[in-house]
Amino acid sequence: MPERRVTVASKVGLHARPAALVAKAAAEQPVQVSIAKDGGPPVPAGSMLNLMTLAAAHGDEVVISAEGEGAQAAVDAIADLVASDLDA
Template sequence: MPQRTVTVASKVGLHARPAALVAKTAAAQAVPVTIARNGGTPVPAGSVLNLMTLGAGHGDEVVLSAEGEGAQEALDAVAELIASDLDGSD
């Protein structure tokens, strides 16, 4: 099962707006994507509530996993968002 470790770039972590953007992208993928804080239990990444309850803050590492055809592309899409500053506070 492909996995990717990503550092959360948003200053507010995976909360509010960043969580909504990541969940929307994860839900749109061809395969289910899961996310876990380093060492934690994986949860579906397509749920805003799941992302917010992870408690992943700025600088924390999360592990993304996906399985099936298109898993690498799904991980790429979700990892790119998590590694971006999604705060929208330019």
């Protein structure tokens, strides 16, 4: 199962606008993408509410994973998004 560790770049963390953008992108992937923080249980990344319950702040490390055909591309797409500044 492909996974990638990334640091949350948005100054507000995965909250509000950044969470909405990540959830939308994850929901558009051909496979279910999961995200976990601090070794906690993974949650579906396609849900803004799930992302906000992670309480992932700026500078926190999260693990993004997926399984199935196209999983690596999905993980890379979401990881790149989380690692970018989505506050603008």
